[in-house]
Amino acid sequence: MTSKISAKQAVLFTAINYIGVAIGVISTVLIYPLDKELLGIVRYVDAFAQLLFPIMVLGSTNALINFYPSLSQKLQEKLFSFSLLSIVKMAVLVAIVIALSSFYLDGEKFKYLLIAFPLGLFMAYVELYKRQATNLQKLSVPTFYEKIIPKLALPLVFILVLYGAVSTDSALGLYVVAYGVIMVLVGRYVFKHYRHKLFNSYEDLFEQLPKKNYYAYSLYSFAGSFGAFFAFRVDSLMIPEFISFDANGTYNIAVTLASTLAIPATGVFALYAPVIARLIKENAWGELNIKYKNVCKYLFFIGAFLFSCIMVGIEPLFLILPTYENLAPSLPVIYILGINVVINMSTGFNTEIISYSKYYRFNLIAILSLMVLNIVLNWYLLSQTDLGILGVAYATLISLTLFNLAKTLYIYKKMGLWPFDKSFVKMVAFFVVVVLLVFEIPLTNYSWFDLLYKVFLVVVIHLIALYKFQWVPEITDYLNKLKTKIVG
Structure with a gap:
């Protein structure tokens, strides 16, 4: 088996996922x-x-x-x-x-x-x-x-x-x-x-x-x-027990929309799994660490870019739709779960690295710890507070952030692999500032206008910054090729 990922397979995988997502999103909102x-x-x-x-x-x-x-x-x-x-x-x-x-x-x-x-x-x-x-x-x-x-x-x-x-x-x-x-x-x-x-x-x-x-x-x-x-x-089992099937539906609308952010990660993880297994068996830690860093930057950029567009544009989009009254309760949950997805993407294939190494048993410890934490948090926030499905979203964000942090630190301690560098930190800070500034711009009475100009601002600012600072070489190379085709 070659260690080179088929570009055709990667493109097809991503395209198919996004077609499925597009169908799912249309169904979810209409x-x-x-x-x-x-x-x-x-x-x-x-x-x-x-x-x-x-x-x-x-x-x-x-x-x-x-x-x-x-x-x-x-x-x-x-x-x-x-x-x-x-x-x-x-x-x-x-x-x-x-x-x-x-x-x-x-x-x-x-x-x-x-x-x-x-x-x-x-x-x-x-x-x-x-x-x-x-x-x-x-x-x-x-x-x-x-x-x-x-x-x-x-x-x-x-x-x-x-x-x-x-x-x-x-x-x-x-x-x-x-x-x-x-x-x-x-x-x-x-x-x-x-x-x-x-x-x-x-x-x-x-x-x-x-x-x-x-x-x-x-x-x-x-x-x-x-x-x-x-x-x-477990959320989908617990919400009907503590609230209702209707609330479960509201929460799952948010889950569906937030999960669209993770499609690029799904393709990358699936296609890289055999490669990771081979590199670990060959003790090719240097090559693996390079892939680890590059994939983390790439996935963070894609996830944060899409989340920024969703965060600033989803409420104006909902306001346009005839189902707005039924969709509105999902908005705060979408924001929280979206942040969670971006954090998960930004830690790259840490689960796969552990799974195919001699330290695979740690995944069990981490998952079981996450399981206990998530169930306890869900039970507490559902039964002891009035947060409802918002509490479930907070439980997910807290437990999964700790889960990913623990895996990343464990990989660094045992294998010396670290996915973050200074450019990654700068990119995170830039995304946070831009999305908060654009999000805080007040809505007008024209939802179409709000949707278009807010998303346009986010897209243009992020692409200019990415091109100028070259945080993700793969995407910068692609933009250079695109520029050459258009200009030349």
């Missing part, structure tokens, strides 16, 4: 606010599925990425085959546990858990196929299926419910079917580019890759993924 309770229920079921699928995967997807480069072609095939069968076995165990849980859960919760089971199974296989596609450096098509189909399916079922064509339960069923279609399409694509068969014996695989090492890594990865649910996704 369709979902019309029935926030239904959105809250869908995200509640989705949260159950996100809880189940790490159990079914049991760390096999991370193990596939971690051990794949060090194996021969035949053993690579066996590792993938073993992962396929492992999900089936774990799904059977999960089904048994769900059946037993019917004695303890009330009817509505058990119903949503049943609907979540096939959704979680489909997600598990989609995740495995995506990891194999990452090994093959053919991630764009699976990304297209995964990012576009749900974005089309969910607004469609919303429209069907809004017009009385289907019930809420039927809509949830259609949403699950959409993920089944994704699983089939992604699997078909991977098998088209990867000759594969199931094996009866895996003795030679585990002679070269000791079972103790495989299961130790897989279980640690599972614990991290399982803890990650409680660290990152």
Whole structure:
């Protein structure tokens, strides 16, 4: 496997993600606010599925990425085959546990858990196929299926419910079917580019890759993924319990819009994962540190640039829309979660560095600590204050900032890698000053004008500063090429 990231794959990956985001944003601001309770229920079921699928995967997807480069072609095939069968076995165990849980859960919760089971199974296989596609450096098509189909399916079922064509339960069923279609399409694509068969014996695989090492890594990865649910996704389960499905819908509107900032990071992390694994195995710390710094600067600039546009322009945009009254409660949550996303992006691929190093166990400690902190903060702010979903947003910001800080310091202490320099600090200070100054400019009575001139100010000021100070060489080079094409 080459260490060079395919530029075509990176561009396609990012483009597909943004197409999916565009569809999702349109749905979020025009369709979902019309029935926030239904959105809250869908995200509640989705949260159950996100809880189940790490159990079914049991760390096999991370193990596939971690051990794949060090194996021969035949053993690579066996590792993938073993992962396929492992999900089936774990799904059977999960089904048994769900059946037993019917004695303890009330009817509505058990119903949503049943609907979540096939959704979680489909997600598990989609995740495995995506990891194999990452090994093959053919991630764009699976990304297209995964990012576009749900974005089309969910607004469609919303429209069907809004017009009385289907019930809420039927809509949830259609949403699950959409993920089944994704699983089939992604699997078909991977098998088209990867000759594969199931094996009866895996003795030679585990002679070269000791079972103790495989299961130790897989279980640690599972614990991290399982803890990650409680660290990152537990909000969608807790908000309905303490407030309502409607409030869950309001919060998830904010989550959807804020998460658009992270699309460039998603592509970079996915495509760099095999490269990071190889560089660590080769002890190429100098090369890794350069990539670490460059990626952190690049992702911070992209994230902060997009967040600046959202922060100064989203309220004028909402004022233009017919759904403003339903969208307005999400505004303060969007600001808080947006800051959180930028902080997460600015620390680069610190999780991946730890995951593929001999210190991978620290990820488990960090995730479990984050899980406890996030749950405690959510419980306290939901039950002991009147902040509501704003309290959930604060809990997320506090816990994830501490989480990223801890990982960054740990990497520096153990591996001597540090992602920040003076130019990074200057860039952060500049962004903060500019966005606050433009944000504080009072709105006029003309929302279109407010939207255009505020976003225009932010874009022009940031691009001029970036070009003048050359904080991010990759983007400066791109601007120089663009300038040459236009002028020359």
